[in-house]
Amino acid sequence: MEQHLMWHWPVIGYLFLAGVGAGAIAVSGIVVLWGPAGEFRHRAALVARLGAYIGPLPALVGSALLIFELGRPYRALNLLTSNFWFMVLNPSPMNWGSWFILLFGVFTTVYALSFLPWRTLLGGEWGERLAARGERVRSPMAVVCVPLAIAMAIYTAILLAAIPARPLWHTPVLWLLFTVSAISTGLSAIILVQRFMFRKPGAVRGAVRREDPAFRVTEYYLVSMKVLLIIAELVVIGLFFMFAHMTINSANFAVQVLLPGGELATTFWVGVILVGLLMPAFIEGFYLLRTAVLGHEFEWPYVINVSAPIAILFGGLMLRYVIVVGGQITGPVGI
Amino acid sequence: MNDGSDRPVGRRKFLKTAGQGAAAVATAGVAGGGMHAAATKPSTGTREKNKVQYGMLIDLRRCIGCQACTVACKAEADVPMGVARSWVEYVEKGLYPNAGRTFLPRLCNHCSEPHCVRVCPTGATYERPQDGLIVIDQGVCIGCLYCAHACPYDMRFLNPVTRFADKCDMCIHRVSKGLVPSCVNTCQGRARIFGDVNDPNSEIHKLIAKNPVSVIRETYGTQPNVYYIGLDTTDENTKKPGQYVRVTTNKAKSPKRT
Numbered sequence: 001m002e003q004h005l006m007w008h009w010p011v012i013g014y015l016f017l018a019g020v021g022a023g024a025i026a027v028s029g030i031v032v033l034w035g036p037a038g039e040f041r042h043r044a045a046l047v048a049r050l051g052a053y054i055g056p057l058p059a060l061v062g063s064a065l066l067i068f069e070l071g072r073p074y075r076a077l078n079l080l081t082s083n084f085w086f087m088v089l090n091p092s093p094m095n096w097g098s099w100f101i102l103l104f105g106v107f108t109t110v111y112a113l114s115f116l117p118w119r120t121l122l123g124g125e126w127g128e129r130l131a132a133r134g135e136r137v138r139s140p141m142a143v144v145c146v147p148l149a150i151a152m153a154i155y156t157a158i159l160l161a162a163i164p165a166r167p168l169w170h171t172p173v174l175w176l177l178f179t180v181s182a183i184s185t186g187l188s189a190i191i192l193v194q195r196f197m198f199r200k201p202g203a204v205r206g207a208v209r210r211e212d213p214a215f216r217v218t219e220y221y222l223v224s225m226k227v228l229l230i231i232a233e234l235v236v237i238g239l240f241f242m243f244a245h246m247t248i249n250s251a252n253f254a255v256q257v258l259l260p261g262g263e264l265a266t267t268f269w270v271g272v273i274l275v276g277l278l279m280p281a282f283i284e285g286f287y288l289l290r291t292a293v294l295g296h297e298f299e300w301p302y303v304i305n306v307s308a309p310i311a312i313l314f315g316g317l318m319l320r321y322v323i324v325v326g327g328q329i330t331g332p333v334g335i
Numbered sequence: 336m337n338d339g340s341d342r343p344v345g346r347r348k349f350l351k352t353a354g355q356g357a358a359a360v361a362t363a364g365v366a367g368g369g370m371h372a373a374a375t376k377p378s379t380g381t382r383e384k385n386k387v388q389y390g391m392l393i394d395l396r397r398c399i400g401c402q403a404c405t406v407a408c409k410a411e412a413d414v415p416m417g418v419a420r421s422w423v424e425y426v427e428k429g430l431y432p433n434a435g436r437t438f439l440p441r442l443c444n445h446c447s448e449p450h451c452v453r454v455c456p457t458g459a460t461y462e463r464p465q466d467g468l469i470v471i472d473q474g475v476c477i478g479c480l481y482c483a484h485a486c487p488y489d490m491r492f493l494n495p496v497t498r499f500a501d502k503c504d505m506c507i508h509r510v511s512k513g514l515v516p517s518c519v520n521t522c523q524g525r526a527r528i529f530g531d532v533n534d535p536n537s538e539i540h541k542l543i544a545k546n547p548v549s550v551i552r553e554t555y556g557t558q559p560n561v562y563y564i565g566l567d568t569t570d571e572n573t574k575k576p577g578q579y580v581r582v583t584t585n586k587a588k589s590p591k592r593t
């Protein structure tokens with residue numbers, strides 16, 4: 001690529017990681033608020049706990065990436081302090097976004113802390129007290145964190161979509177695309193981590209053994225949800241192309257970089273569509289249908305078990321890559 | 336600018352127009368384009384009429400593409416290697432014998448509705464109330480380059496020395512002392528006119544009133560304050576089938592016009 005890219009891997013990584021974190025928190029919070037009761041309660045609690053642990057990390061790592069890429073990290077504070085110096089309500093999406101990240105970071109960290117096994121970590125009276133408090137604040141925190149997570153996921157798209165001068169980004173479909181991708185990558189991260197944990201049954205406190213029927217059933221539901229999200233994402237990608245195609249001039253020109261013959265076509269069709277969406281959808285769909293239609297046990301080889309979520313995470317990263325890079329190597333046509 | 340208004344001008348019409356003197360030649364462009372835009376004044380929208388608004392008028396009929404303005408800018412603002420605040424694009428169009436080359440000097444338009452200001456998350460980019468120029472406060476900027484993406488004219492870049500956003504500032508250090516910007520000062524063809532577009536007695540105001548002028552990418556709604564006489568809006572991407580167009584931006588880094 002000859003063009004000089006103003007936003008590169010740090011921004012791409014940030015958008016991806018913020019999406020994963022937001023997705024994981026959204027899934028976790030939803031499970032806490034509306035999760036199953038009774039027999040599957042302990043399994044759901046594990047999903048919620050993993051989501052809570054995963055959530056704040058990527059978002060904070062992503063923001064750190066950006067801040068250090070600027071070269072003068074302390075200056076990043078201007079993002080927040082400028083609201084007091086110059087304008088209380090700055091219309092810039094990046095300004096809103098930095099407040100979102102701040103709130104997201106603070107609230108999700110508290111939320112994650114509320115899940116820590118304080119009794120084992122600290123023990124004694126304090127451990128008891130913190131654990132009890134954690135259990136109490138979980139649901140109220142989830143009420144705050146789920147909207148914040150969804151706001152974060154949408155913000156990563158609005159940051160790009162707000163710019164008319166970048167026709168590939170300036171589409172009303174982008175927020176939907178990034179939000180769906182965020183939730184599906186967040187969910188994949190949860191599934192991936194719990195699969196690593198189940199390698200050694202009982203390694204984590206509260207973990208359930210592989211043979212437990214609760215494990216299979218939850219797994220079945222999580223994977224079904226993931227396949228549905230993939231289908232939704234494919235539909236949104238269809239809408240994305242349709243919008244660009246129906247728009248006269250710039251957007252129409254810009255989307256050519258993703259179509260066959262375009263500079264990013266291979267990355268997009270192989271990385272995003274094939275590896276990131278179609279392959280996991282087909283493989284997981286096969287095992288799901290085997291259970292749903294033929295009534296087999298929901299069981300699959302460990303390799304697929306682990307590689308499907310990795311493929312989805314990779315696809316999510318590639319999606320951010322083609323959009324961020326594609327937007328910069330195209331521009332307004334005409335003068 | 337591509338609001339579908341530029342109609343192809345046939346060869347016959349072109350030849351006829353070409354016979355009507357130098358002014359008409361330049362206004363029609365080598366092979367049309369921008370005719371409609373040139374016939375109507377760019378919309379003024381929310382522009383305030385009673386304040387000082389510095390702007391520039393570039394008479395493309397007089398520009399000889401010498402790049403003296405580019406060099407003057409580079410020296411005046413000490414712009415580092417590899418980036419540029421101001422440059423002159425060459426637009427070659429048509430096939431022999433109806434081929435021609437026009438020049439398009441580019442600089443920040445100091446827009447009245449600037450997208451760069453709207454997206455700046457820190458308020459570092461702002462409009463100076465005293466003269467309407469858009470400037471960057473280097474003490475506040477974080478170098479995020481959001482503004483550089485937002486500018487529909489690709490005028491902004493990361494200054495490799497300061498690591499902050501940079502662009503043409505219309506030589507505020509000169510104009511605030513009553514001088515003209517360096518590019519205007521140096522222009523060989525006196526193609527560049529600088530002044531307060533809102534002052535009815537200024538040369539620029541009179542010329543804008545008297546001549547058909549147009550601005551770049553008017554449809555973006557940025558309301559630029561850099562006006563052109565005889566602007567040709569044809570681009571490699573929007574050329575008519577069979578038409579030969581080659582644009583050389585002469586801009587330091589990005590080889591494509593974005």
Ligand code: SF4
Nearest residue numbers: 443444445446451486
């Ligand atoms: S030309 Fe670009 S950088 Fe200059 S004021 Fe307009 S939008 Fe901002």
Ligand code: SF4
Nearest residue numbers: 455476477479480482
């Ligand atoms: S690079 Fe500087 S001037 Fe541009 S948007 Fe960021 S903070 Fe504002």
Ligand code: SF4
Nearest residue numbers: 398399401402404522
């Ligand atoms: S100095 Fe004047 S004549 Fe020479 S390229 Fe610049 S605007 Fe054109």
